[in-house]
Amino acid sequence: xxxxxxxxPRERLLEAAASLTYQEGVGVxxxxxxxxxxxxxxxxxxLFESKDELxxxxxxxxxxxxxxxxxxxxDDGRPPRxxxxxxxxxxxxxxxxxxxxxxxxxxxxxxxxxEGHPASQVVRRVRGNLTAFFRAEAERGGASDxxxxxxxLSFTFDGAVARAGIRTENLAGLIAPTVxxxxxxxxxx
Amino acid sequence: xxxxxxxxPRERLLEAAASLTYQEGVGVxxxxxxxxxxxxxxxxxxLFESKDELxxxxxxxxxxxxxxxxxxxxDDGRPPRxxxxxxxxxxxxxxxxxxxxxxxxxxxxxxxxxEGHPASQVVRRVRGNLTAFFRAEAERGGASDxxxxxxxLSFTFDGAVARAGIRTENLAGLIAPTVxxxxxxxxxx
Numbered sequence: 001x002x003x004x005x006x007x008x009p010r011e012r013l014l015e016a017a018a019s020l021t022y023q024e025g026v027g028v029x030x031x032x033x034x035x036x037x038x039x040x041x042x043x044x045x046x047l048f049e050s051k052d053e054l055x056x057x058x059x060x061x062x063x064x065x066x067x068x069x070x071x072x073x074x075d076d077g078r079p080p081r082x083x084x085x086x087x088x089x090x091x092x093x094x095x096x097x098x099x100x101x102x103x104x105x106x107x108x109x110x111x112x113x114x115e116g117h118p119a120s121q122v123v124r125r126v127r128g129n130l131t132a133f134f135r136a137e138a139e140r141g142g143a144s145d146x147x148x149x150x151x152x153l154s155f156t157f158d159g160a161v162a163r164a165g166i167r168t169e170n171l172a173g174l175i176a177p178t179v180x181x182x183x184x185x186x187x188x189x
Numbered sequence: 190x191x192x193x194x195x196x197x198p199r200e201r202l203l204e205a206a207a208s209l210t211y212q213e214g215v216g217v218x219x220x221x222x223x224x225x226x227x228x229x230x231x232x233x234x235x236l237f238e239s240k241d242e243l244x245x246x247x248x249x250x251x252x253x254x255x256x257x258x259x260x261x262x263x264d265d266g267r268p269p270r271x272x273x274x275x276x277x278x279x280x281x282x283x284x285x286x287x288x289x290x291x292x293x294x295x296x297x298x299x300x301x302x303x304e305g306h307p308a309s310q311v312v313r314r315v316r317g318n319l320t321a322f323f324r325a326e327a328e329r330g331g332a333s334d335x336x337x338x339x340x341x342l343s344f345t346f347d348g349a350v351a352r353a354g355i356r357t358e359n360l361a362g363l364i365a366p367t368v369x370x371x372x373x374x375x376x377x378x
Contacts, residue, residue: 025300027216101302109355110299111214113290120355152367159348166298166309178341181374182367 010047012037017058022104026055026111026119056119059108063126066105071133080141081188084134084153088175091157095164095171102165106158130154141188149186156182199236201226206247211293215244215300215308245308248297252315255294260322269330270377273323273342277364280346284353284360291354295347319343330377338375345371 007015016036020028030051034041048054072078072086094100101107109123135150143149156178164171183189196204205225209217219240223230237243261267261275283289290296298312324339332338345367353360372378 023302025214025216025302027214102299106351106355107299110291110296110351113212113214115356123355148363148366151363152370155345155348155352155367157348158351159344159346162295162299162347162351163344166295166312167304174337174340177337178344178371181341182370185370185374 009037009039009043013039013044013047013054014058014061017054018062018104021055021058021108022101023099026108052118055108056117056122059105059119059122059126062104063122063129066126067129070130080137081183084137084141084183084188085176085179087130087133087153087157088160088179091160091164092171092175095161100164103158103161106161107165127154130157138186138188141183143186143188145186149182149188152182152186153179198226198228198232202228202233202236202243203247203250206243207251207293210244210247210297211290212288215297241307244297245306245311248294248308248311248315251293252311255315256318259319269326270372273326273330273372273377274365274368276319276322276342276346277349277368280349280353281360281364284349289353292347292350295350296354316343319346327375327377330372332375332377334375338371338377341371341375342368 013033016033020033020036024032030041030044033051033054034044037044044054048057070087070090072083076083078086105123105126109120112120114120131150131154134153135146138146138149138153156175160171160175202222205222209222209225219230219233222240222243223233226233233243237246259276259279261272265272267275294312294315298309301309303309320339320343323342324335327335327338327342345364349360349364
């Protein structure tokens with residue numbers, strides 16, 4: 001509560017945009033956003049030109065936390081195979097939480113259906129970072145075709161978070177064997 | 190145009206719901222749906238209790254066409270490996286079309302964020318059918334663990350359509366090696 005009280009209107013709007021779009025989708029209204037943030041519409045429009053700009057800024061602001069949660073530390077000294085599996089362990093461990101609704105970046109992109117939207121550009125950047133991480137580890141791990149493996153891991157990630165987000169099934173014990181099969185196939189031991 | 194003219198208001202509403210939600214998302218308004226269908230709101234509400242009911246009916250109505258497009262004919266006599274690859278060839282060939290926005294069932298489920306929604310139940314059924322197809326072929330093909338392989342193929346499918354739908358990349362040449370790696374790993378030759 002103390003943090004909430006000290007947060008600026010801008011911070012509260014970014015927080016409201018992040019949580020409401022995650023829970024309800026990008027269609028959430030400006031009224032609901034302002035109400036959740038405790039900010040008047042007038043103040044909101046002074047800070048952000050539009051709801052789209054607010055949404056874009058809230059996605060942008062979460063990139064660092066998202067990346068830190070998902071990727072291993074740059075210098076953890078573990079072999080590439082373990083570092084790649086680390087990402088999927090993070091997904092598996094979060095997927096069980098009742099509030100988990102999949103990857104916010106993938107969901108926003110699917111909901112917007114518009115690659116030209118400024119928020120889509122943020123999403124592409126975040127997703128590009130993940131693929132670049134897989135690509136670098138694949139190469140370091142001696143994969144026969146690092147580009148192909150990076151792509152396979154990226155879409156295994158998407159499939160896993162999509163299914164976990166819509167509660168298709170419990171992911172426990174299903175992701176690791178899939179990723180391992182792809183790593184084995186590419187010769188990353 | 191003749192077909193359009195002969196279609197009943199119910200058919201036109203189902204068609205409008207299917208195309209507008211595919212292009213714009215489940216947030217599309219009743220006004221837009223009625224306008225696209227050329228049906229008054231009053232008529233719509235005589236035919237469907239709510240927009241949710243219309244959406245659910247439109248998803249239900251497309252199941253047969255969706256399944257026929259994706260799955261091979263039951264009696265095509267091809268080996269399980271080929272029958273499984275057939276599904277992914279369909280995805281790959283459709284993914285290039287400009288109007289392709291991924292799998293409508295996956296998208297609706299991600300957008301609704303509500304497993305209790307009647308449309309979510311239709312989605313679960315369709316997706317369950319696909320997994321059941323993979324499961325049956327995996328077993329017929331002698332997979333070491335048919336349940337695991339069915340799940341791996343299902344989420345490869347989700348990852349592929351999600352990425353194709355948001356134009357992350359051109360899928361050409363990327364799906365088949367991934368599916369082949371999983372089939373090899375499970376011993377389905």
